[in-house]
Amino acid sequence: MDEKNQFKKILKLDKINLEIFNSFTRDGKINYSKIGREHGVSHVSIKNRYENLIKKNIIKPSILVNFSKLDFKLAILLLELDSEAYENVKAKYSNCPRILFSFNLIGEYNHLLVFFAENLETVETIFNSCMLYNLKGVRKSNILIFGSLSEDLFLPLNFNQLDQQNENTPCGTCCKFCKSFIKEQCIGCPASKYYKGPLKIT
Amino acid sequence: MDEKNQFKKILKLDKINLEIFNSFTRDGKINYSKIGREHGVSHVSIKNRYENLIKKNIIKPSILVNFSKLDFKLAILLLELDSEAYENVKAKYSNCPRILFSFNLIGEYNHLLVFFAENLETVETIFNSCMLYNLKGVRKSNILIFGSLSEDLFLPLNFNQLDQQNENTPCGTCCKFCKSFIKEQCIGCPASKYYKGPLKIT
């Protein structure tokens, strides 16, 4: 108790934990025995460290997808929402497969959504028909369109949200009745049966 | 060749690959044998699928860190850079451990940097002393400050950039001479020997 530190010790960064993270990022595997051997501890000890970090919700293993390789397009929607809308937006889009991140902001805009689409026409549809058209209580909005992505851009994609049996999208609409979808300007929602893009599950 | 599809088949999403991704996201492990057994193929086949996706740079396994749990603060810096600066910024900050993402934009701003810090004072220092002060050719800038983070926010953190032996930071400055660092308004760069925050390697 002799040292006053403003930071809680949540994540201990010693040689062993760093090696766990790095080995994982290198080849997507943790070889408990190998790491244990290299650091003079038992494989059970490495296993426990790793599993405890996950159990305590401090780290989460994940598969990142190369958005450049798939030629996906990204955009950010900035919103100023009134207090009611502010509460509703996160709920409404919490299962949207196109939203990568959703953040509260302080300042000019109070909400930020990062989303992707498979081509630029679909970005346009999502921005206009899917989102703004559906949202009540938007005082102001702005969009940031991303240019060419850097050579390799790895981002997390929620594959477990891709339920392509559904008539309606998770946000509660139906592509069948959407003008952009009918005119083939949009490939549809990847979490509905009408989707016809590269994330179609075969 | 009978079907004309605008999308290249890069990532095949069949039951097996989906199960690989989902099993990985669940517990950070891929049990080749188990998945193979459940889908009626050999464990070697699962191993090959997984390793080929990585080898071809389509997916990347990664450890995400719970930024909410660590109480990290996030911010976005929007920049309009002239053509020379535009080329230099990415290079300069390519190894910055605080930058989570760096994107080119089309429009009002042409560059976007997402960065994090361990407390708000440090966010301020990074924005002022570290970044804007160091950058030539900035025509316009804006900052988006993130409010409280959602309960669990998992983001990728580059642990292999945390080399804490260095006198100078990867962006080429030295915390020792920084006013904010001296006045203890900033905890320093996590990729230098002067760093004194929760990512200190013990």
Added chain:
DNA sequence: TATATCTTGTTACAATTTGTAACTTAATTA
């Protein structure tokens, strides 16, 4: 058309890793 190559799969066996249980020690908390 024939040939090469890439993709995706197979089997079988040895080597290695993992899971589990029971236990130890130290530090922290009530």
Added chain:
DNA sequence: TAATTAAGTTACAAATTGTAACAAGATATA
């Protein structure tokens, strides 16, 4: 002081993984 939590140990059986050699089909290539 006692209880709990954290971080580690050993040993053995069970299960997974790596490897090599091979096969079938699709796709390029000369």
